Amino acid sequence: MKISEIRELTDEELANELERLHRHLFDVRSQAVTEKLEDPSMLTKTKRDIARLLTVKRQRELQASQK
Numbered sequence: 001m002k003i004s005e006i007r008e009l010t011d012e013e014l015a016n017e018l019e020r021l022h023r024h025l026f027d028v029r030s031q032a033v034t035e036k037l038e039d040p041s042m043l044t045k046t047k048r049d050i051a052r053l054l055t056v057k058r059q060r061e062l063q064a065s066q067k
Contacts (some may be wrong), residue, residue, distance in 0.1 A: 017052045
């Protein structure tokens with residue numbers, strides 16, 4: 001997911017996407033432990049997507065507090 005796509009999301013959609021990615025990360029980790037993970041880069045990609053979402057969320061919080 002690109003940062004431009006993330007910035008277009010509303011706060012509620014952002015929270016829902018964050019929840020979905022946390023569940024996906026759990027699934028990917030459990031697949032990695034049982035050695036059934038087809039693409040090992042999925043772990044890194046999911047973590048980066050979560051970081052992007054958290055960054056945008058924090059930016060919005062800071063903008064709201066400055067106003």
